[in-house]
Amino acid sequence: MTAQMSAAKRSPESAETTRRPGxxxxxxxxxxxxVIAVGFFFPVLWMVLTAFKQEKDAATETPTFFFSPTLDxxxxxxxxxxxxxLLNSLFATVVSTALVLALGVPAxxxxxxxxxxxxxxxxxxxxxxxxxxxxxxxIPLYVIVGRIGMLDNVLTLVVLYTAMNLPxxxxxxxxxxxxxxxxxxxxxxxxxxxxxxxxxxxxLPLVSPGIAATALICVIFSWNEFxxxxxMTAVEARTVPVALVGFMSGQGLFWAKLSAASVMAALPVVIxxxxxxxxxxxxxxxxxxx
Amino acid sequence: MSxxxxxxxxxxxxxxxxxxxxxxxxxxxxxxxxxxxxxALVFTIVVTQIPFAxxxxxSTQSWNLVRPGSRSFIGLDNYVAVFQDSQFRxxxxxxVLLIVGTVLISVVLGLLFALLLDRAFPGxxxxxxxLITPFxxxxxxxxxxxxTSMLSPTxxxxxxxxxxxxxxxxxxxxxxxxAAVMAELVWQWTPFMMLLILAGLQSMPRDILxxxxxxxxxxxxxxxxxxLPHLRRFIELGAVLxxxxxxxxxxxxxMMTSGGPGVASAxxxxxxxxxxxxxxxxxxxxxMGVVTVVATIIVSTLAxxxxxxxxxxxxxxx
Numbered sequence: 001m002t003a004q005m006s007a008a009k010r011s012p013e014s015a016e017t018t019r020r021p022g023x024x025x026x027x028x029x030x031x032x033x034x035v036i037a038v039g040f041f042f043p044v045l046w047m048v049l050t051a052f053k054q055e056k057d058a059a060t061e062t063p064t065f066f067f068s069p070t071l072d073x074x075x076x077x078x079x080x081x082x083x084x085x086l087l088n089s090l091f092a093t094v095v096s097t098a099l100v101l102a103l104g105v106p107a108x109x110x111x112x113x114x115x116x117x118x119x120x121x122x123x124x125x126x127x128x129x130x131x132x133x134x135x136x137x138x139i140p141l142y143v144i145v146g147r148i149g150m151l152d153n154v155l156t157l158v159v160l161y162t163a164m165n166l167p168x169x170x171x172x173x174x175x176x177x178x179x180x181x182x183x184x185x186x187x188x189x190x191x192x193x194x195x196x197x198x199x200x201x202x203x204l205p206l207v208s209p210g211i212a213a214t215a216l217i218c219v220i221f222s223w224n225e226f227x228x229x230x231x232m233t234a235v236e237a238r239t240v241p242v243a244l245v246g247f248m249s250g251q252g253l254f255w256a257k258l259s260a261a262s263v264m265a266a267l268p269v270v271i272x273x274x275x276x277x278x279x280x281x282x283x284x285x286x287x288x289x290x
Numbered sequence: 291m292s293x294x295x296x297x298x299x300x301x302x303x304x305x306x307x308x309x310x311x312x313x314x315x316x317x318x319x320x321x322x323x324x325x326x327x328x329x330a331l332v333f334t335i336v337v338t339q340i341p342f343a344x345x346x347x348x349s350t351q352s353w354n355l356v357r358p359g360s361r362s363f364i365g366l367d368n369y370v371a372v373f374q375d376s377q378f379r380x381x382x383x384x385x386v387l388l389i390v391g392t393v394l395i396s397v398v399l400g401l402l403f404a405l406l407l408d409r410a411f412p413g414x415x416x417x418x419x420x421l422i423t424p425f426x427x428x429x430x431x432x433x434x435x436x437x438t439s440m441l442s443p444t445x446x447x448x449x450x451x452x453x454x455x456x457x458x459x460x461x462x463x464x465x466x467x468x469a470a471v472m473a474e475l476v477w478q479w480t481p482f483m484m485l486l487i488l489a490g491l492q493s494m495p496r497d498i499l500x501x502x503x504x505x506x507x508x509x510x511x512x513x514x515x516x517x518l519p520h521l522r523r524f525i526e527l528g529a530v531l532x533x534x535x536x537x538x539x540x541x542x543x544x545m546m547t548s549g550g551p552g553v554a555s556a557x558x559x560x561x562x563x564x565x566x567x568x569x570x571x572x573x574x575x576x577x578m579g580v581v582t583v584v585a586t587i588i589v590s591t592l593a594x595x596x597x598x599x600x601x602x603x604x605x606x607x608x
Contacts, residue, residue, distance in 0.1 A: 026409075026411070029406065029409070029411070030411040030412065032406070033406040033407070033411065033417055034413065034417060036403070036406065037417040037420045037421050038420065040403075040420065040421055040424065040477075040480075041420040041421070041423055041424070043424070043432075043435055043436070043439070043440055043477070044423050044424065044427060044435075046435075046439055046440075046447070047431070047435050047439065050439060059445055060445060061444070061445045061450075062450060063445075063447060063450055103329050103330040103333055104330060106325075106326030106327070106329070106330070107326060107327045107329070107330035107331070109326055110323055110324065110325070110326040110327035111327065114323050115323070116320070116323045116324045116327055117320065122327065122331065124594065124598075125331075125334075126330075126334060127594060127597065128590065128594070129334055129338040129339075130534070131534055131586060131587075131589075131590035131593065131594070132338065132342060132583055132586075133537045133538055133558070133559065133579070133582050133583060133586055134538050134559070135538065135540075135558065135559040135562045135563065135579055135582060136342060136345055136579035136580065136582055136583045137338070137341035137342050137345060137579070138562075138563070138566070138579075139345060139348060139566050139572055139575055139576050139579065140340075140341040140342075140344035140345050140348060140576075141341045142566075142567075143344075143572075144340075144341065144344070159337060160337070162333070162337075163333065163334060163337035163338050166330060166333070166334055167334070170330065220426065223428070224428045224429055224430075226429060226430050226540065226541045226544075227538070227540045227541070227559070227563075230544075231563070231567065240428070241428055241429075241430040241431075241541075244428070244430050244431060244434065245430065245545070248434060248438075255438050255439065258434060258438065259435075259439070262428070262431035262434060262435060263431075265428045265430070265431050266426070266427045266428045266431045266432075269426055269427075269428060270423060270426045270427060272426075273422065273423075273425070273426035274419055274422075274423075274426075277418070277419065277422055277485075280422070280485055281485045281486055281488075281489050284482060284485075284486075284531065285486065285527060285531060285597070285600075286597055288527065288596075288597045288600040289486060289489050289490075289524065289527065289600065290489070
């Protein structure tokens with residue numbers, strides 16, 4: 001009894017006393033957080049700054065913080081014929097993402113709202129393909145793709161990227177489908193709506209934000225992919241990451257130009273990632289965490 | 291609310307009572323249900339399973355592209371050669387070190403960042419955006435950035451900072467190549483861990499925390515006895531998923547050190563790539579690929595169990 005009373009008496013007091021230094025620690029924590037965030041982001045910032053420098057400013061022994069910005073490096077990158085690489089990356093990314101959605105959305109539907117038998121086995125199979133290291137398949141892929149004359153062809157990358165992203169998309173989309181309230185579907189079928197109608201008019205509008213997030217995550221992965229691209233392509237079909245390597249030359253100054261090329265390579269996906277940041281975890285954890 | 295909630299896996303229960311009643315109808319219905327799944331299933335089997343099966347076959351062949359016509363079946367000899375290859379053992383160890391080191395450090399940093407972000411403060415959204423950016427930067431660009439601007443022995447940032455302390459002329463990339471690659475990987479993967487752990491923190495029931503605080507528990511005790519146990523599942527999931535993604539690490543090794551000096555910083559994907567595409571030893575490279583897969587199955591099993599638990603855990607509770 002007494003203990004309870006004293007505890008009851010003490011707690012508001014201690015709340016008072018902790019609140020005041022709490023504000024000060026709060027400000028300190030906020031400052032610390034900002035410092036850490038800016039420090040962690042710094043390499044990216046530096047890459048962007050370097051992209052706007054002249055080569056001689058980019059390679060100084062003491063880092064140059066103040067300089068007159070120039071667009072020369074971006075111009076030089078564009079002149080060096082990265083156009084095809086950009087188009088290839090764009091094509092591989094957009095077409096593979098479209099294919100992933102075309103194959104993945106129906107599959108996710110068949111594994112959630114109107115589940116097939118052995119749903120668990122199918123889910124297990126899809127996710128297990130993501131657990132096979134790509135390197136274990138690269139040799140036969142190279143040989144097979146070579147035999148059918150598809151080396152250095154963007155379509156090869158489209159097929160491979162589709163396979164690479166499909167499991168993530170299926171698991172992620174499934175987690176969105178499972179959030180569709182069952183009563184809605186029942187109500188729709190009571191009203192005599194056909195399956196197709198209820199899919200089109202009830203389910204798809206509800207899961208479209210999920211589809212968009214899934215698409216963005218597929219875009220990020222395909223755009224950034226390098227291992228398959230460097231092995232399957234040479235000149236014609238090379239993608240942006242492969243072209244980027246070409247900007248590292250052994251001689252002369254190349255840092256500013258390389259930075260400009262890197263900025264151009266990274267910008268599209270960084271923006272996609274910023275847009276999708278709330279759904280990023282969900283995609284990366286196969287929908288296990290929301 | 292926002293997290294983990296495992297859905298009642300609708301009707302996964304195999305056949306159900308309907309099955310015996312109307313076998314023919316349910317069979318037609320079964321195919322109607324299977325229809326939307328089949329294209330994705332067939333596509334995935336063809337593109338991912340066939341190459342792997344072929345890898346198994348190649349691993350039993352003595353096949354070097356440099357010596358055409360020399361191809362023959364040699365059983366498990368490639369595997370024997372792989373395990374007797376001291377370079378392979380070093381590379382395997384590098385792979386493990388790279389994965390374990392990167393996962394551990396990025397989990398710790400990710401936890402720290404997530405804790406800092408899990409409170410309201412001015413510019414929180416901006417800070418979060420800044421912190422996730424390294425994960426989004428094209429890995430090749432990130433690796434080049436670290437190789438040049440950050441770690442270059444002549445005019446990199448690290449060199450400049452070390453200069454303040456009178457340390458000069460350290461070439462991190464050749465003296466500590468594995469650490470250099472790991473630093474780049476940690477920078478790219480910390481945001482991933484941070485996001486997972488942040489999702490965990492935000493799913494903490496606030497009322498329990500409040501109640502414990504009113505009861506006079508210190509922040510440290512709250513963290514150790516409530517927060518950490520709650521986060522455990524998220525950290526485990528982050529670690530195994532991180533490990534699975536990191537097994538495939540290739541870009542930073544290729545860009546920053548080319549696996550060198552020697553094989554000091556080569557990991558399995560890079561070494562297999564070298565063997566196959568520079569050494570043209572298809573048979574042995576294939577055998578190494580198979581060994582890599584077998585080794586990852588252990589991690590994968592753990593990962594799968596965790597992911598499935600996240601889906602089914604609440605189902606059992608409900």
